[in-house]
Amino acid sequence: MDSHRTYSIRQLSKEFDVTARALRFYEDKGLIHPERKGQTRLYSSRDRARLQLILRGKRLGFSLIEIQEILDLYTPNDHGVAQMRATLGKYRRQIETLKRQREDIDAAIHDMQDGCIWLEGEITKMEAENLKPGNA
Amino acid sequence: MDSHRTYSIRQLSKEFDVTARALRFYEDKGLIHPERKGQTRLYSSRDRARLQLILRGKRLGFSLIEIQEILDLYTPNDHGVAQMRATLGKYRRQIETLKRQREDIDAAIHDMQDGCIWLEGEITKMEAENLKPGNA
DNA sequence: CCATATCTTTACGTTGACGTAAATGTAAAC
DNA sequence: GTTTACATTTACGTCAACGTAAAGATATGG
Incomplete structure (x- = not known):
């Protein structure tokens, strides 16, 4: 199973070409909830999937609030x-x-x-x- | 021919449900160029068509700059x-x-x-x- | 042990897309 | 003729979505 992997903030930001700042911002807005190992964030593959949805939403011109609502549909x-x-x-x-x-x-x-x-x-x-x- | 009609700023803003402020803003950004009868703006049906394109672009999540480029393709x-x-x-x-x-x-x-x-x-x-x- | 890299938080700065208020002009309606 | 309804410009305000700078924790390599 690949589903138990975790990702660092850099890995995700590189993979999807967004800044770490953006990822923290999305977390601040409640769009993602990565775990913490001590202080540092650990993103699960579920977090990764949510990020994909977020970015797709952005490409489609939805605001973060609208994206939030869409994500709620998935939870x-x-x-x-x-x-x-x-x-x-x-x-x-x-x-x-x-x-x-x-x-x-x-x-x-x-x-x-x-x-x-x-x-x-x-x-x-x-x-x-x-x-x-x-x-x- | 319906193509010689003109529209006031209110007519257009009501028809497409945008504020007059927005229309002036689009003009400021060079997306639309209505005539002037004295001081007041007179929108042609060509302006109306451009506005439709602008709003469609917005619904699709494009920025005004991107929309500007798309409009350039139409001119x-x-x-x-x-x-x-x-x-x-x-x-x-x-x-x-x-x-x-x-x-x-x-x-x-x-x-x-x-x-x-x-x-x-x-x-x-x-x-x-x-x-x-x-x-x- | 120290440098380098990567993480963190806090907080102020920026850009886009208008909103809103103030002061003014003009034209039809009463 | 003045109120009403709409138009104008100028200019400051606002909100979202981050950017960026500062200052510090943590771990890994030389």
């Missing part, structure tokens, strides 16, 4: 049917948010691809121009 | 084959960025959907528990 819910139903609702709303974002992305991609096609056309036109007689 | 390029090739390159890199972002989103959606399925299962289990004899 095991101390049963109780009502609680679980509530959590399920949050999951579904989050999925809707993400799907809307996906539509934004698809729209942007399509726009850009259309732009590419148009540009390619213009370029070929201009190249043809430059080969016409009289342009020596 | 007609005063021909010159070299320039157009450069622009084409930028388009393509931007598309790659967006596609990577889409992969992040897809991953997030899948995670959440798995979570939903698991949760639904747990809930049905617990409901079954509560109906067993001896739980009166």
Whole structure:
């Protein structure tokens, strides 16, 4: 099992290309809770996974507070049917948010691809121009 | 043609649910360039379109500077084959960025959907528990 | 034993993206 | 004609998300 490994703050910060300061900051904000061996932090692979989620959230433009809420969705819910139903609702709303974002992305991609096609056309036109007689 | 309409700053801010302050701020940063009738701003439908792009960029987590660069891709390029090739390159890199972002989103959606399925299962289990004899 | 490296906390600094307040201009409405 | 509703500029305030500097604990190598 690789799941019992631990990581130092440097290892994680290098692996994911974030500063140690950022990791401590996320901890300060309650997004991660590494153990302590004496004074120094020991990150578990579960912490590592949470960090991955944090960074993915950032790439998607979520604030740390929003990311916090998303992380809460991932933390095991101390049963109780009502609680679980509530959590399920949050999951579904989050999925809707993400799907809307996906539509934004698809729209942007399509726009850009259309732009590419148009540009390619213009370029070929201009190249043809430059080969016409009289342009020596 | 609807394309010659103009909009006041309030109209735009209401339609897109942003403050007038934000619109002036975007102008300050060079993202939009509305005309002036005397002192007051008159937004064209082209300005409106740019605003849409700005807000989409924000929803996708881009900074105003990044959005500025994206907008530059949309502004007609005063021909010159070299320039157009450069622009084409930028388009393509931007598309790659967006596609990577889409992969992040897809991953997030899948995670959440798995979570939903698991949760639904747990809930049905617990409901079954509560109906067993001896739980009166 | 001492230097070097890596960890820690505390605390002030910075940048981006606006918010908000103050003072003023203009145009329609009563 | 003055109130009402909207526009303007200038300028300081704010919040998030860290950066950065200072000062110290810990361990490892030479």
